[in-house]
Amino acid sequence: MIRIVLVDDHPVVRAGLRALIEGQEDLVVVGEADGLEQALSVVAAEPPDVVLMDLSLGTDSAGGAEVTAALRALESPPEVLVLTTYDTESDILRALEAGARGYLLKDAPPEQLFGGIRATARGETVLAPSVAATLVRRTTPGASTVTDREVEVLELLSRGLGNKEMARELFVSEATVKSHLSHIYTKLGVDTRAGAVAVAIERRIIRA
Amino acid sequence: MIRIVLVDDHPVVRAGLRALIEGQEDLVVVGEADGLEQALSVVAAEPPDVVLMDLSLGTDSAGGAEVTAALRALESPPEVLVLTTYDTESDILRALEAGARGYLLKDAPPEQLFGGIRATARGETVLAPSVAATLVRRTTPGASTVTDREVEVLELLSRGLGNKEMARELFVSEATVKSHLSHIYTKLGVDTRAGAVAVAIERRIIRA
DNA sequence: CCCGGCATCAACCGATCGGCTATCCATCCG
């Protein structure tokens, strides 16, 4: 019997996942949480084998990546399987760096979800195809790779910030931001900020 | 027995909603769809009383608003209850203009969902509290109201477009765009484009 | 050890943005 805890801020999704999972003989949901605190207390009270983690947990709570990191920092940490809507480079990297064992998308068919949970419980790594593709493309040498810092700039850019504001946000000078932007332009093959945002979204470097 | 069709591009959410709903004596799911075509054929094959509609249906398909409009254009149209994640002014307005009867958020408790479905089947209007608040604020006289056109500009702005690009996108002259922007600045109490985007997101006029 | 990638920064210059004033037209409403 694989013990599962759900972490998602949507009651509908939680209840839905619970209903789906409990239709499986070998899976049982032992708890639900909608944020960091609940997740910690539930996991402590009913130690699960696998935690199903949503990444976007509403604005008030910590993000799923932080919650994942917090859970993985426990003495005997549960395996974490991320189940979310977005498959952008930054989301994936953050989650995996936080210690997630797998990364599935919410538009996956239920069978894939069940299989993923079982594989995660066995300690295997589970990645949705598009997620795997993103990671491969990232480590492919030839492809022009956007650096972490540049991704940060792209995210701010997509929020419509000006150079000065980005500089303030990143604690660097405006000149540095401009430099990052120039590099981004060459790497993405564009020459304007709007174009950069478009391509970055297109290539799933950031999310819309 | 209230007959329901689910329209959502996430299998997990669809299956989850189905499981939840079928736990209710008086509700039955008679079909699921993940986009416009499926929705039309399913509704034709198994005429429902209520359609539960997600607004963001993946990039390839039409949006939930268009699907809603298409369904409401049928001879004997089903009632449409929007069930989505976002409660921005533009989303709400688009959905209601398309003929949706109600608007609930996915973070609503299941009970509210069931009640909403029953009310919708009776032809009543169902709005989540925050949605109602947004609508009220919009029709409140004193508050500086951003016009529809200005919202369009704000959305383009949040995508990082320049004035010239917005002008092209909206089929107007650059002067017009600037004029809209000036009005937006005064109404939102800011003096930069990035600031306008920030306040617009903050006030839920557009979504991040 | 030296090269390359990454992050940082400075100075320069042209494009643009922002703010202003003013006009025109359609629609809606009392």
Added chain:
DNA sequence: CGGATGGATAGCCGATCGGTTGATGCCGGG
């Protein structure tokens, strides 16, 4: 019938922004 509102447009001008180029320091790999 006015009057108000929303939308579209023009022209102006100075401040600022955005983009390029070039240069520095740091770190890790070959």
